[in-house]
Amino acid sequence: MKKTCCILFVSMLFAGTLFAGNPLYRYRVMLADKQATTYSLSKPQEFLSQKALERRERQGLAVDSTDLPVSSAYLSRLEAEGVKVVGTSRWNNTALVETADTACMERVEALPFVTGVLKVWTSPDSIPPRDANRKKQVNPFRQEFKDYYGPAQNQVEMIEADKLHQAGFRGQGMTVAVIDGGFLNADAIPLLQNVKIEGTRNFVHPGWDVYAELDHGMSVLSCMAANHPYTLVGTAPEASYWLFCSEDPDCECLAEEDYWAQAVEYADSVGVDVVNTSLGYYAFDDRSRNYRYRDLDGRTSLMTRSASMAADKGMIVVCSAGNSGDKQWKKITPPADADHVLTVGAVDARGMNTTFSSVGYTADGRVKPDVMARGGHTALIRPNGRVSAANGTSFSAPVLCGGVACLWQACPQLTAKEIMELVRRSGDRFECPDNIFGYGIPSLWKAYLNANR
Known part of the structure; x- marks a missing residue:
């Protein structure tokens, strides 16, 4: 839903300038497969906790290819094109990348294992600092x-x-x-x-x-x-x-x-x-x-x-x-x-x-x-x-x-x-x-x- 939450900001006079200069952009990069992954379905304990595996076992649910982490080889190739990987989704086989140079995304999109890219974020001019005195508002009554x-x-x-x-x-x-x-x-x-x-x-x-x-x-x-x-x-x-x-x-x-x-x-x-x-x-x-x-x-x-x-x-x-x-x-x-x-x-x-x-x-x-x-x-x-x-x-x-x-x-x-x-x-x-x-x-x-x- 559209934000209705409340946050306490200090005076905007003290607002941070985290993104001063050229803006940053984040893109969702869709990947074709996980063929180059170093993980194996035969060793799920390497990417799922024992508690997660036990929960699945109780329900008769197998670990499958969507559980495998995104290929680290593919992520390295993405970064070689000048972007920074800031997150991944193994279920959707996507990477979230950040760059200040939008031109490099053309090179990313041309990679043989990339099926598409989508711009999902543009940095704001600044991010207001969080309230350092937040705990003072708590009333112990x-x-x-x-x-x-x-x-x-x-x-x-x-x-x-x-x-x-x-x-x-x-x-x-x-x-x-x-x-x-x-x-x-x-x-x-x-x-x-x-x-x-x-x-x-x-x-x-x-x-x-x-x-x-x-x-x-x-x-x-x-x-x-x-x-x-x-x-x-x-x-x-x-x-x-x-x-x-x-x-x-x-x-x-x-x-x-x-x-x-x-x-x-x-x-x-x-x-x-x-x-x-x-x-x-x-x-x-x-x-x-x-x-x-x-x-x-x-x-x-x-x-x-x-x-x-x-x-x-x-x-x-x-x-x-x-x-x-x-x-x-x-x-x-x-x-x-x-x-x-x-x-x-x-x-x-x-x-x-x-x-x-x-x-x-x-x-x-x-x-x-x-x-x-x-x-x-x-x-x-x-x-x-x-x-x-x-x-x-x-x-x-x-x-x-x-x-x-x-x-x-x-x-x-x-x-x-x-x-x-x-x-x-x-x-x-x-x-x-x-x-x-x-x-x-x-x-x-x-x-x-x-x-x-």
């Missing part, structure tokens, strides 16, 4: 409420995740990745200090602190991971989390899809079970690259293709439908059009659809959104550490995502695709889906009972 889940009681009960919790399924042993724009102050907010963080990674600015970027991902995380009874408890309070940045706060560009693909592939490689992404794109700074309704076909967007492939690797992707329901676009935003993902729209506390929640169907007639969860006045944590509320499918997605992690914990014998279908079938509109509610509000407890008949 702890609020208390009458309900166990705090103000999240309704959103947890709506999908009956509370019943899974009462049965002992609170996310233990499950690993969730959050792919977002930043996790401002998540390392300093007292209500998040007991969250089990496995690691962090910034795919937009490698090496940069994810806790100093946008606050959006932190609020998303809190919908699942918060674990302070009578203040705020999320839908997967005992899961473990990876935090990844793929959203560029300084532009709206196709390269964000490349960063996202890198993030979901990394999530696969470290053994993540469930991915939440509350991001989506249909309009870019380069308007000629904007998506059209006919592009919502599950195949056009790189991000969409990657999201759909995740299930083939044994992961569940839960994504936001988008917040364009009351805008000119109205439709879901990629990757919400992907096959084999759970696309989540937003309802209010009464279960009524919110006006902003993006609608389906996909261009090829599939039901989207898949299901709904509370995204109207969703309880969450703000970057000052206080419990508050916000609107958006950005928050209905993690509310459901945490519950799905608990459901999978309760039903470890099922595959990723089986869990997703179980969730759809538990929707209160499963018999009569539409383009607004999809299959409706799911009952995760009903899904659990159905799986264990």
Whole structure:
């Protein structure tokens, strides 16, 4: 969705000039094959963790050629033409390269193993510095409420995740990745200090602190991971989390899809079970690259293709439908059009659809959104550490995502695709889906009972 996240900037008088001089450009380079790779399918432990391999083995999923890393010989040839390789996608067999000299891209495109190139990013004039005093805004005061889940009681009960919790399924042993724009102050907010963080990674600015970027991902995380009874408890309070940045706060560009693909592939490689992404794109700074309704076909967007492939690797992707329901676009935003993902729209506390929640169907007639969860006045944590509320499918997605992690914990014998279908079938509109509610509000407890008949 178009950025609605908040970031704190110091005075523009002190803005950085990271790209002073000639602009830099990034291109997506499509490669023909992996024939020159030094890796082998007979030794998958060289590029996938043991946890990732065990997840696939449980689901009967083989490692295939799409898992092999991009050919290092090809990457060396690209760099010999004067570009810098800044990222790769093994699933899509692409490289993301950077150069200040656009003329060298003609030489790159002429290489025999290159099938195409696409400009996906132009450097901004400057990037404002991140707030060095960000932690000072955190208020350690702890609020208390009458309900166990705090103000999240309704959103947890709506999908009956509370019943899974009462049965002992609170996310233990499950690993969730959050792919977002930043996790401002998540390392300093007292209500998040007991969250089990496995690691962090910034795919937009490698090496940069994810806790100093946008606050959006932190609020998303809190919908699942918060674990302070009578203040705020999320839908997967005992899961473990990876935090990844793929959203560029300084532009709206196709390269964000490349960063996202890198993030979901990394999530696969470290053994993540469930991915939440509350991001989506249909309009870019380069308007000629904007998506059209006919592009919502599950195949056009790189991000969409990657999201759909995740299930083939044994992961569940839960994504936001988008917040364009009351805008000119109205439709879901990629990757919400992907096959084999759970696309989540937003309802209010009464279960009524919110006006902003993006609608389906996909261009090829599939039901989207898949299901709904509370995204109207969703309880969450703000970057000052206080419990508050916000609107958006950005928050209905993690509310459901945490519950799905608990459901999978309760039903470890099922595959990723089986869990997703179980969730759809538990929707209160499963018999009569539409383009607004999809299959409706799911009952995760009903899904659990159905799986264990």
